[in-house]
Amino acid sequence: MVGLFGGLLSVSAQAVTQEIRAVYVPDPANPQSNVFINQTPQSGYCATYPNDCKPMSGVRLPLRFTSGQAIEPGASERNGAMFKMPAQWRSLVVSNVFTGETATVEMRIGAFGSQYVLSDTAVNLTGAADDQQAHIKLWSGGNWAIPQTPCRPGAMASFGADFFRFFWRTPMEGVCAKQAAFLIPWMSYGYLDVAYELRTPNPLQMSAGLYTGALTYGVGPGMDIDTGDNLLPDNSALTFRFVLDVQHVLKVDIPPGGNKVVLVPQGGWQAWLQQGRKPVRLFRDQTFNISSSSRFKMFVECQYSGVQSCGLRDAEGGATDAQVFVSVSLPDSITDNAGQPVRRRPLTSSPNAPGFQPDRFLDRAAGTLHFEIPRVYVEQMLQPGQARRYAGNVTVIWDSEV
Incomplete structure (x- = not known):
């Protein structure tokens, strides 16, 4: 500011x-x-x-x-x-x-x-x-x-x-x-x-x-x-x-209901339920609006720690054999430290993550959070004849104290 x-x-x-x-x-x-x-x-x-x-x-x-x-x-x-x-x-x-x-x-x-x-x-x-x-x-x-x-x-x-x-x-x-x-x-x-x-x-x-x-x-x-x-x-x-x-501004608006992310296959669950074909991945793209005039960084906090990102826990067995990977795409006027556009940039749990820099004041510009479970974890999660529900909290932090 x-x-x-x-x-x-x-x-x-x-x-x-x-x-x-x-x-x-x-x-x-x-x-x-x-x-x-x-x-x-x-x-x-x-x-x-x-x-x-x-x-x-x-x-x-x-x-x-x-x-x-x-x-x-x-x-x-x-x-x-x-x-x-x-x-x-x-x-x-x-x-x-x-x-x-x-x-x-x-x-x-x-x-x-x-x-x-x-x-x-x-x-x-x-x-x-x-x-x-x-x-x-x-x-x-x-x-x-x-x-x-x-x-x-x-x-x-x-x-x-x-x-x-x-x-x-x-x-x-x-x-x-x-x-x-x-x-x-x-x-x-x-x-x-x-x-x-x-x-x-x-x-x-x-x-x-x-x-x-x-x-x-x-x-x-x-x-x-x-x-x-x-x-x-x-x-x-x-x-x-x-x-x-x-006096800087950093404000992020998530659409109503955007705090509950449901990961699904491309085209839905029909191919798995009707034909037994396991999906390649589970994903969800969640949009948000950002107003920013200053440098900021982004990282995640996980309820269940994973190897590279955040774990998801099986509500029945309590196992954390799934991981959700989070990445972000930012508006064109926001670049990374090298001046490159931010497209599907992976987010980690490290608070020392590299920062992002707007080249002008952005008012409610659109960005996207990408949540994805890759195929290797989908293979473990989906077993014929077994119904499972995986859940976990992933907190995305926009931090202006770079």
């Missing part, structure tokens, strides 16, 4: 932590969908403008950056206003909290945003006639909403007398900077919005349960999140803590 994404923020003197939750729950209405659903509440820019963030998700983080000295006109990138974000894919390992089983998650920062706040109004700093012209005039190259490459602009920028809200996309990793055209005595970014993309593992190949892991980005000069040598962060690390919840 796998994954929800919900949000939790905590701030320490040195780190900011954002929880990312995702869930996998099989959906009978969309069985081809084998992906986690992000359950982390969006916040910040992506909550206000979700369509501008798609296909990413976004959160607002309590990371504040403040200039340590005035930003001089024509200052270098590192002494001015710059950003370098971790736009490349990073990997982390998540582990099942109960079994220790691991899987890999990948993440990248695909966009970011904030609000710069000036020490004075942009009009006072530049002498421009209005706020809009003042913010444009304050920076070489014009409007702050249009970043330097490799960054790309978001759709919805806004401003006031002494602030400007922005959102920049990061299709690749690199420095995106703005050079001041006027002296700015002091400046800060009040928060950090990030939009992220995820690559999650295939939940069908994961056991049910909670998987946790963390990915930490360094924040500061020369770190993963780098805003230069002047505008410095109030925290040195940003940690994304992942919780993936896998």
Whole structure:
């Protein structure tokens, strides 16, 4: 059973932590969908403008950056206003909290945003006639909403007398900077919005349960999140803590009366009763419907142990001189460990039996249990003039704890 994404923020003197939750729950209405659903509440820019963030998700983080000295006109990138974000894919390992089983998650920062706040109004700093012209005039190259490459602009920028809200996309990793055209005595970014993309593992190949892991980005000069040598962060690390919840389904439905299996010859008993011809075998095919989204294995438990499978006991004499062999045929979308279809695969009493793997969520797909007594045992069971009744319990187990 796998994954929800919900949000939790905590701030320490040195780190900011954002929880990312995702869930996998099989959906009978969309069985081809084998992906986690992000359950982390969006916040910040992506909550206000979700369509501008798609296909990413976004959160607002309590990371504040403040200039340590005035930003001089024509200052270098590192002494001015710059950003370098971790736009490349990073990997982390998540582990099942109960079994220790691991899987890999990948993440990248695909966009970011904030609000710069000036020490004075942009009009006072530049002498421009209005706020809009003042913010444009304050920076070489014009409007702050249009970043330097490799960054790309978001759709919805806004401003006031002494602030400007922005959102920049990061299709690749690199420095995106703005050079001041006027002296700015002091400046800060009040928060950090990030939009992220995820690559999650295939939940069908994961056991049910909670998987946790963390990915930490360094924040500061020369770190993963780098805003230069002047505008410095109030925290040195940003940690994304992942919780993936896998919620698998394994359900088997047997038709009414299917729990009582009567083994008969091909065409019935007439040839034996009327002509004394012993049947080649006794058998019964019992259908079932299986709903499954995870690996599982199958084995049997026998009331009377046989040499290779389950014994049947003569109700009169108490002998167990018959054996019933059980095999299974599964739907085409379920294969064995070698990727081969499952056709009349023998079942044994070993709980260490090889597993079976669906390639998608199956909802009430048809399978068949094959019960058969081979000829060698039929010869022993049927004796002229002797009526016998053989019976025994055979329990078929579908086990998701592979």
